[in-house]
Amino acid sequence: MLRVVVCVSGGGTNLQAIIDGIAQGAVCQTEIVRVISNNPGAYALERAKQAGIEGVCVSPKDYENRSLFEAALLQCVKEAAPDLIVLAGFMVKAPDEMVRQFENRIINIHPSLIPAFCGTGYYGLRVHEAALARGVKITGATVHFVNDGMDTGPIIMQKAVKVRDGDTPETLQKRVMEEAEWVLLPWCINLIAAGQIRVENGRVTIAE
Numbered sequence: 001m002l003r004v005v006v007c008v009s010g011g012g013t014n015l016q017a018i019i020d021g022i023a024q025g026a027v028c029q030t031e032i033v034r035v036i037s038n039n040p041g042a043y044a045l046e047r048a049k050q051a052g053i054e055g056v057c058v059s060p061k062d063y064e065n066r067s068l069f070e071a072a073l074l075q076c077v078k079e080a081a082p083d084l085i086v087l088a089g090f091m092v093k094a095p096d097e098m099v100r101q102f103e104n105r106i107i108n109i110h111p112s113l114i115p116a117f118c119g120t121g122y123y124g125l126r127v128h129e130a131a132l133a134r135g136v137k138i139t140g141a142t143v144h145f146v147n148d149g150m151d152t153g154p155i156i157m158q159k160a161v162k163v164r165d166g167d168t169p170e171t172l173q174k175r176v177m178e179e180a181e182w183v184l185l186p187w188c189i190n191l192i193a194a195g196q197i198r199v200e201n202g203r204v205t206i207a208e
């Protein structure tokens, strides 16, 4: 069994896609052992509860400084003894120490085709606003391993989504989620659980 910790901050639709993937058998050999949110009000925590998964909040507001918060977050992750950490709409940059201890064992979903519209400041609706402002005809989502940079780790998988005339950041965000994010993330976790993903020299290969 692949023990997975999922880190969230908001609505948790990507978390739900993983929960559903496991329940429906599309994601095999995988167990979500803990959901961690930095935000006590995250609906994702409610989703975890409804699925019978332990949900824990580690809020920066409860710590005197950033390094104490980061230490508590890492501790909370490690207590669950995960094989894989999934950042699913987690609005906190993974602490360096966590990245070091879990090299190539942390993945993130980003709602664009990296390297477009990623890096510092590109999160949530801003990503889609930027894509529309640039007038791209195709956008999408990317699942990648997390390194110490911002959206710079090895890319695992990408899925393209067409931009339509008249799209708003909201309609585009919704379509990218439905057509790309909710498909890609469970798919990648299943491949990792099956031992089919390799990282060599910063590049990912997927075994057939």
Ligand code: GRF
Residues within 6 Å of the ligand: 008, 009, 010, 011, 012, 013, 014, 015, 044, 088, 089, 090, 109, 110, 111, 124, 177, 181
């Ligand atoms: C998604 O667009 C994800 O790609 C981004 O944050 C959003 C999270 O949505 N990193 P949800 O909390 O999974 O509904």
